[in-house]
Amino acid sequence: xxxxxxxxxxxMLKILQSYFQREGFTVFIATNGEEALAIFYQEQIDLAxxxxxxxxxDGIMVCREMKKTQKIKxxxxxxxxxxxxxxxxxxxxxxxxxxxxxxxxxxxxxxxKLLQIESIQHISDVSFDIVSKRVWRAGTEIELTKTxxxxxxxxxxxxxxxxxRDQLLDSVWGLDYIGDPRTVDTHIRRLREKIGExxxxxxxxxxxxxxx
Amino acid sequence: xxxxxxxxxxxMLKILQSYFQREGFTVFIATNGEEALAIFYQEQIDLAxxxxxxxxxDGIMVCREMKKTQKIKxxxxxxxxxxxxxxxxxxxxxxxxxxxxxxxxxxxxxxxKLLQIESIQHISDVSFDIVSKRVWRAGTEIELTKTxxxxxxxxxxxxxxxxxRDQLLDSVWGLDYIGDPRTVDTHIRRLREKIGExxxxxxxxxxxxxxx
DNA sequence: ATGTTTTGTCAAATTACTGTAACATTACTG
DNA sequence: CAGTAATGTTACAGTAATTTGACAAAACAT
Numbered sequence: 001x002x003x004x005x006x007x008x009x010x011x012m013l014k015i016l017q018s019y020f021q022r023e024g025f026t027v028f029i030a031t032n033g034e035e036a037l038a039i040f041y042q043e044q045i046d047l048a049x050x051x052x053x054x055x056x057x058d059g060i061m062v063c064r065e066m067k068k069t070q071k072i073k074x075x076x077x078x079x080x081x082x083x084x085x086x087x088x089x090x091x092x093x094x095x096x097x098x099x100x101x102x103x104x105x106x107x108x109x110x111x112x113k114l115l116q117i118e119s120i121q122h123i124s125d126v127s128f129d130i131v132s133k134r135v136w137r138a139g140t141e142i143e144l145t146k147t148x149x150x151x152x153x154x155x156x157x158x159x160x161x162x163x164x165r166d167q168l169l170d171s172v173w174g175l176d177y178i179g180d181p182r183t184v185d186t187h188i189r190r191l192r193e194k195i196g197e198x199x200x201x202x203x204x205x206x207x208x209x210x211x212x
Numbered sequence: 213x214x215x216x217x218x219x220x221x222x223x224m225l226k227i228l229q230s231y232f233q234r235e236g237f238t239v240f241i242a243t244n245g246e247e248a249l250a251i252f253y254q255e256q257i258d259l260a261x262x263x264x265x266x267x268x269x270d271g272i273m274v275c276r277e278m279k280k281t282q283k284i285k286x287x288x289x290x291x292x293x294x295x296x297x298x299x300x301x302x303x304x305x306x307x308x309x310x311x312x313x314x315x316x317x318x319x320x321x322x323x324x325k326l327l328q329i330e331s332i333q334h335i336s337d338v339s340f341d342i343v344s345k346r347v348w349r350a351g352t353e354i355e356l357t358k359t360x361x362x363x364x365x366x367x368x369x370x371x372x373x374x375x376x377r378d379q380l381l382d383s384v385w386g387l388d389y390i391g392d393p394r395t396v397d398t399h400i401r402r403l404r405e406k407i408g409e410x411x412x413x414x415x416x417x418x419x420x421x422x423x424x
Numbered sequence: 425a426t427g428t429t430t431t432g433t434c435a436a437a438t439t440a441c442t443g444t445a446a447c448a449t450t451a452c453t454g
Numbered sequence: 455c456a457g458t459a460a461t462g463t464t465a466c467a468g469t470a471a472t473t474t475g476a477c478a479a480a481a482c483a484t
Contacts, residue, residue: 041315069321145430161344167236175234183432185472190430204440204471205358206345357441395443397461416451416460 001115002044004028006036006062007051007077016049019104020111033057040066047073047115049107050094067093073114077102121156124212126195128152137195147172148191155200155210164207184208213327213343214256216240218248218274219263219289228261231316232323245269252278256369256383258342259285259327261319262306272304279305283369285326287319333368336424338407340364349407359384360403367412367422376419396420 003025005016010031017027028043030036032055040048040062048066050059057065063074076097096110119131128135128144130153135144144152150172154163163171165181173179188208192200201211215237217228222243229239240255242248244267252260260278262271269277275286288309307326310319331343340347340356342365347356356364362384366375375383377393385391400420404412413423 041318069318069325147431160346164236170234180433182434182472186432186474189473189475202472203345209344359442392444394445394461398443398463401462401464414461 001046002026002028003111004030004036004039004043004045004048006030006033006048006054006059008032008054016104016107019108023108023112025111031055033059033062036062037065040070040072045072046118047075047111049075049077049111051077052079063094073118075107075110075114123152123156123159123210124196124199126152126199128156135195142194144191144194147187148194151187151191152195155208159210159212162203162207162209167207213258214238214240215323216242216248216251216255216257216260218242218245218260218266218271220244220266221263228316228319231320235320235324237323243267245271245274248274249277252284257284259287259323261287261289261323263289264291275306276304283330285330287323287326289314335364335368335371335422336408336411338364338411340368347407354406356403356406359399360406363399363403364407367420371422371424374415374419374421379419 001024003020005013005020005027006029007013007016008031013029013031017029020027028039028045030039033050034056036048036050036054037057039045048062050062052059054062059076063076066072066074073096074094076094077100078097079100095114098107098110120127120129125138126135128149133149135142135149135152151168154168154171165184168184169177169179169181188200198211201209203209213236215232217225217232217239218241219225219228220243225241225243229241232239240251240257242251245262246268248260248262248266249269251257260274262274264271266274271288275288278284278286286306288306289312290309291312308322310322327343332339332341337350338347340361345361347354347361347364363380366380366383377396380396381389381391381393400412410423413421415421
């Protein structure tokens with residue numbers, strides 16, 4: 001999981017970075033809003049921790065910009081006495097906020113909580129955990145192969161969107177993969193067999209989609 | 213989805229083209245405003261990315277012209293320091309703008325966002341999503357075949373305009389298609405059966421149109 | 425190395441879609 | 455109001471796309 005921390009106090013940054021790294025996160029840091037956005041655009045960030053007060057572009061603006069372009073979790077750091085701002089921060093799309101000063105442990109817990117929401121996904125009666133890569137159907141665990149899991153993941157990430165065979169090849173097999181697009185059919189079939197026939201819909205001449 | 217990119221820097225065009233093609237868009241490119249308009253009139257463009265500064269006809273003019281005649285999304289590319297122009301660009305009908313220089317990824321995300329907003333169209337009690345290719349009638353989803361969907365799309369794009377069978381053959385079946393124009397009738401029939409009889413009107417001796 | 429699982433490809437079987445033609449119906453014309 | 459022209463409707467055969475099953479190669483684990 002990639003997280004981005006933006007704060008103008010270098011000391012704070014360093015401390016948080018080492019804390020989060022110890023927890024297995026990949027950490028990017030920025031000392032102002034502009035830098036934060038630059039990193040955000042270049043990397044695949046799952047969650048951003050943004051300080052409210054930052055030089056150049058402040059936390060709200062950065063948050064707004066991030067939310068505008070991509071699915072990302074944002075956790076705001078606010079000054080202790082900023083009560084009405086809290087509401088604003090949330091209403092502007094921040095997913096959670098933590099008052100300064102805070103215990104790093106608390107922050108880590110909050111972050112984990114936010115990311116956990118994302119880690120288990122549900123499609124109809126099928127659930128799967130992106131982190132542990134386990135899959136359940138109607139409560140009982142089932143086994144998917146690597147490709148089947150990836151397929152399911154991609155479908156889940158684009159619910160109800162029709163994905164062409166080529167799109168699926170690109171995102172599951174990789175952009176550089178060269179092979180028969182019909183291979184996708186076979187894997188869809190195998191996946192359907194395991195998770196149920198109704199979850200993945202065929203759209204003749206176009207591709208496949210989830211039905212929910 | 214067809215998008216048109218207009219910019220006077222060929223290098224930039226090529227790069228953007230390949231980026232967008234990889235995302236599944238059909239990309240048309242133009243190196244000046246005149247060319248952009250020519251393509252716009254010939255093709256069915258869903259979104260145009262226009263550079264602010266272009267030879268012959270500039271981005272604003274092109275945007276104004278496009279918005280005048282057809283439903284299309286416009287995204288402007290502006291120079292970094294052009295602040296007051298930003299407002300102008302928006303007030304003149306551009307749907308979004310991105311400052312140069314930018315990350316291709318940002319542009320792609322913005323484009324996708326723009327198209328998503330407009331991607332759902334409504335004709336009477338029928339709604340359809342151009343991106344996900346799903347169709348609803350009075351709220352419940354219905355299934356259209358590829359040709360039926362294309363027909364609906366063309367009608368929706370030319371509301372209340374009478375389209376001859378030949379025009380429909382051209383835009384749905386392709387310019388090079390050779391076949392009985394009465395084939396259109398059959399498909400209209402099938403489409404009417406699914407979306408309701410009243411949406412497509414017959415104009416004896418001329419063709420068909422939407423009633424709304 | 426050996427057995428097992430996974431994977432990609434192919435081809436037959438199946439299914440859905442399409443275009444045409446033939447007939448029915450409707451609207452227009454004089 | 456009959457005749458004509460255009461459109462509506464239906465059925466069907468041909469076609470196109472997908473599903474399915476089988477197989478061999480590759481990857482993996484033991």
